Amino acid sequence: MCGIVGYIGKKDATPILLSSLKRLEYRGYDSCGVGVVAQKDGKIHSKKTQGKIQGLTDILKDKPMPTGFVGISHTRWATHGKPTKANAHPHADKTGKILIVHNGIIENYQEIKEALKAKGYPFVSETDSEVIAHLISSLDKGDLLEAVQKAIQKLNGSFALGVISSDHPDKLIAARLGSPLIIGVGCNENFIASDVPAILDRTRKIVYLRDGEVAELQKSSLKIFDFKGKQIKPKVHTVAFKLDAVQKEGFSHFMLKEIHEQPKVLSGMLSSRIKNKKVHLEGLSLTDKQLKGINHVFVVACGTAYHAGLVGKYVIEQLAGVPVSIDVSSEFRYRTPIINKKTLIVAVSQSGETADTLAAVREAKLKGCKVISICNVVGSSLARESHGVLYTHAGPEIGVASTKAYTAQLCMMYLLGLKLGVLKKKISKGRSESLIKDLKRVPSFLMMILKSKAKIRKIARANSHFGCFLFLGRNINFPSALEGALKLKEISYIPAEGYAAGEMKHGPIALIDEYRAVVCVTPEADTYEKMISNMQEIRARKGKIIAIATEGDTAIKQHANNIIYIPSTNKLLTPLVVALPLQLIAYYIAVERGNDVDQPRNLAKSVTVE
Ligand code: AGP
Numbered sequence: 001m002c003g004i005v006g007y008i009g010k011k012d013a014t015p016i017l018l019s020s021l022k023r024l025e026y027r028g029y030d031s032c033g034v035g036v037v038a039q040k041d042g043k044i045h046s047k048k049t050q051g052k053i054q055g056l057t058d059i060l061k062d063k064p065m066p067t068g069f070v071g072i073s074h075t076r077w078a079t080h081g082k083p084t085k086a087n088a089h090p091h092a093d094k095t096g097k098i099l100i101v102h103n104g105i106i107e108n109y110q111e112i113k114e115a116l117k118a119k120g121y122p123f124v125s126e127t128d129s130e131v132i133a134h135l136i137s138s139l140d141k142g143d144l145l146e147a148v149q150k151a152i153q154k155l156n157g158s159f160a161l162g163v164i165s166s167d168h169p170d171k172l173i174a175a176r177l178g179s180p181l182i183i184g185v186g187c188n189e190n191f192i193a194s195d196v197p198a199i200l201d202r203t204r205k206i207v208y209l210r211d212g213e214v215a216e217l218q219k220s221s222l223k224i225f226d227f228k229g230k231q232i233k234p235k236v237h238t239v240a241f242k243l244d245a246v247q248k249e250g251f252s253h254f255m256l257k258e259i260h261e262q263p264k265v266l267s268g269m270l271s272s273r274i275k276n277k278k279v280h281l282e283g284l285s286l287t288d289k290q291l292k293g294i295n296h297v298f299v300v301a302c303g304t305a306y307h308a309g310l311v312g313k314y315v316i317e318q319l320a321g322v323p324v325s326i327d328v329s330s331e332f333r334y335r336t337p338i339i340n341k342k343t344l345i346v347a348v349s350q351s352g353e354t355a356d357t358l359a360a361v362r363e364a365k366l367k368g369c370k371v372i373s374i375c376n377v378v379g380s381s382l383a384r385e386s387h388g389v390l391y392t393h394a395g396p397e398i399g400v401a402s403t404k405a406y407t408a409q410l411c412m413m414y415l416l417g418l419k420l421g422v423l424k425k426k427i428s429k430g431r432s433e434s435l436i437k438d439l440k441r442v443p444s445f446l447m448m449i450l451k452s453k454a455k456i457r458k459i460a461r462a463n464s465h466f467g468c469f470l471f472l473g474r475n476i477n478f479p480s481a482l483e484g485a486l487k488l489k490e491i492s493y494i495p496a497e498g499y500a501a502g503e504m505k506h507g508p509i510a511l512i513d514e515y516r517a518v519v520c521v522t523p524e525a526d527t528y529e530k531m532i533s534n535m536q537e538i539r540a541r542k543g544k545i546i547a548i549a550t551e552g553d554t555a556i557k558q559h560a561n562n563i564i565y566i567p568s569t570n571k572l573l574t575p576l577v578v579a580l581p582l583q584l585i586a587y588y589i590a591v592e593r594g595n596d597v598d599q600p601r602n603l604a605k606s607v608t609v610e
Contacts, residue, residue: 001604002089002103003027003075004181005198006162008172009189009219013071014060020191020198021073022053023246026254026398027194028604029075030083032056035090035099036068037169044099044166048088069219070172072162072192074101077604080109081126091130093137094121097166098144100136102129103194104158104179105609112154128157136163144168145216148175149229152214158355158609160209162192172217176209179608180353180381183207183215183222185236190217196239197246197396207234208379237379245395253597255399255491259583260450262404263443265394266576269411270440272393277433279419284372285388286344291423294344298337298369299326300360301348302607304402304486305409308374309348310479311575312413318572319427319435320420329356330610333363345371346416350397350405351606352380359610361385374412376405390416400603401490403583406483407446410576414439438570442577445567449580452565456581459546459562460588466517466544469494470508471582472501473521474531480521480575484582491590491600501527501534514542519585523566523574524550535559546585548578 003024007013013036021032033048034056045066049056053075074089081087090099106112109128112135117123121134135154140147144165152159158178165171174181174192184191184199184206191199192215196206207222209215213232216223224232251257273280284291297316299309306328313324327337329347333356339345345364349357352375361371361382373386376394383389392408418435421427427435449456469488473481478500485498499508501520512518518538522531532555535545539559547560550568557563564581566574590597 001027001077001606001608003029003194003198004072004101004103004160004162004192006072006101006172006174006192007189008070008217009186010069011189012067013069014065016202017071017073018053018057020193020202021075023198024075024194025053025599026400026605027075027077028400028599029077031078031085031088032073032075033088033090034065034071034073035164036065036071037164037166038066038068040066042166042169044092044096044164046090046092046099048085048090050083050085050088070164070169072099072101072164072172079105079609080128087125087127089129091125091127091133093133095137098133098137098140099164100129100133101162102132103160103608106131106155106159107157108155132161144171144173145214148173149214149225149227152177152227160194170218173214174209174217175214177211178355181209183209183217183234185222188220190219190222192217197398200239200243200246204239206237206239208237210384211381241395246398253399255401255403255587255597258397258399258404259580259587261395262407262580263446265404265408266411266446267443269393269408273415274436277436279415279422279436281390281415281419283389283391286370286372288423290370291420294322294342294420296339296343297322297324297346298339298343298364299324299346299348300329300332300357300364302329302354302356304406304483305348305350307479307483307486308406308409308413309346310482311410311476312346312416314476315413315417315572316420319417320424321426322420322424329354329360332360339364339367339369341368343369345369347371347373347382347386348409349373349382350376350402352377352382353606353608355608355610358382358385374409376408399598400600400605401487401586401597407576407579410579411439414573435570435572438573442569442573445569445577446580448567449577453584456564456584457588459564460585461592462562463517463544463546464589464592466515467494468511468516469496470511470516470518471496471498471521472504472518472531472534474501474527475525476572476575477521477523477525477578480578480582483579484519484521484585487583487586488589490603491586491595491597492593493595493601494589501531504534504537509537509541512538512541512543514544517544517546519582520545520547520560521578522547522549522556523571523578524568525571525574532559548581
């Protein structure tokens with residue numbers, strides 16, 4: 001999704017804006033731009049281009065931007081209009097005095113555009129965002145903050161906004177409704193950005209702008225107002241994670257670094273959440289009595305987080321005996337889910353900014369449900385809007401393909417299942433303690449798999465030419481198959497389908513021939529024999545099989561072309577262990593095909609629009 005960075009201070013804005021904008025590249029974008037109020041002539045100057053920030057940097061090397069102490073910059077992920085230079089941000093008003101950057105969608109832009117056109121405002125782009133610049137200009141009576149406040153009253157949809165004006169070179173205005181925006185508080189300088197990593201090398205003091213707030217930044221002051229103009233005291237947070245967390249640290253890609261971080265993330269999570277052999281879920285903000293009263297859990301999530309929720313369904317139903325429903329968030333909000341005050345909504349999201357998941361949560365709250373979220377980003381919209389939040393604390397996830405956030409979400413599902421199971425007396429103290437013991441061994445299993453990554457790379461390379469992949473799993477590893485397929489298609493662009501293996505004969509078997517590869521998730525399981533039957537059916541049709549199997553399973557050799565072994569673990573916990581080889585298969589195939597692993601085409605890290 002689009003990325004915004006803004007700066008006001010005593011330094012030249014452009015280099016700061018470009019280097020900070022680069023840290024938002026992971027969000028996904030197709031064009032970019034930067035604009036400043038120049039010191040030499042007091043005028044607005046801007047440069048935009050289709051393509052990468054490096055292209056913009058090259059343009060600025062040839063024709064440098066004049067020095068300016070206030071500026072805004074943007075990476076655009078096209079929604080309205082193609083990814084062209086004209087559609088890239090910043091957008092200027094007709095006088096060329098006001099410059100804006102916008103993330104989100106203005107739903108009533110057509111109506112506003114027609115009205116402004118009738119008044120003689122010329123439009124040069126196909127975007128919905130350009131209306132904002134002209135609208136502010138049409139309402140500007142000499143007070144930029146006031147003009148922005150009036151303009152946003154007229155906008156329907158979602159926005160994070162950065163606005164500068166040559167009439168007010170000492171001000172940077174920001175506003176937020178439904179799209180993330182943070183403020184960085186520095187010493188004689190202040191920043192706005194779509195996400196913390198953008199400005200982490202400049203300041204750790206962050207104000208999370210909330211929906212319905214407008215901010216006026218000057219180099220040494222920050223004022224925040226609600227949309228009605230009432231001033232609000234800013235709450236400054238100090239961000240805990242270090243700069244290393246947003247750097248590759250010697251790995252060739254963020255995705256590979258994040259895959260390697262999983263043992264540490266899981267052991268950190270388990271040691272902070274398990275005390276005296278009991279699960280502690282600080283942040284849940286539900287009393288044990290309230291938890292015991294829950295008779296239905298409903299998970300809402302998108303993409304990888306949805307797959308974590310699917311595993312959660314198997315886990316919670318098995319450990320706690322509570323029925324679990326699950327919807328992708330975009331479906332939940334447009335149907336009539338059967339939920340009530342006894343339903344616990346569990347919203348799962350790495351970013352906490354996914355528009356569909358936020359909308360699902362709002363819908364559920366209207367129906368009186370308690371909402372808890374499993375979320376990675378501290379202070380995100382989802383965390384703030386949920387009644388309780390279970391932070392995964394996996395650290396910033398930069399790779400667009402989610403890896404460590406997924407296994408952290410899975411781990412939280414096990415902890416939640418254990419907590420509910422014990423409270424509802426569905427599992428004994430002994431079973432809970434033994435599962436906790438098994439959970440604690442998972443990080444070391446992941447380390448062992450990482451040690452065998454050269455073999456996984458070899459297998460991935462040998463199979464990277466296949467034009468189509470099928471991923472099969474059963475029971476609790478059916479979601480693992482879905483996740484394996486999603487990872488592969490996201491970064492390798494190879495069509496990949498995830499299926500419950502039992503469904504193979506109901507359609508996907510038609511795909512199988514010698515040109516297809518099938519990844520069979522086949523660890524120790526009650527359904528192991530059934531998986532073997534599926535593998536035989538694939539072999540009979542000349543399909544090539546990569547099996548993920550448990551160490552010591554020699555019998556599988558006669559069924560699979562390639563085998564990736566995982567350590568033997570509790571059957572219920574296998575999704576946590578098989579996730580890593582599935583991620584590595586996708587990673588190495590994408591690398592082999594020369595793809596941009598961290599910023600795959602068309603994808604955005606957090607999907608902040610519907
Ligand atoms: C994961 O690899 C994907 N990039 C995507 O499916 C992602 O999981 C989904 O967009 C949900 O994001 P969230 O966890 O931030 O809500």
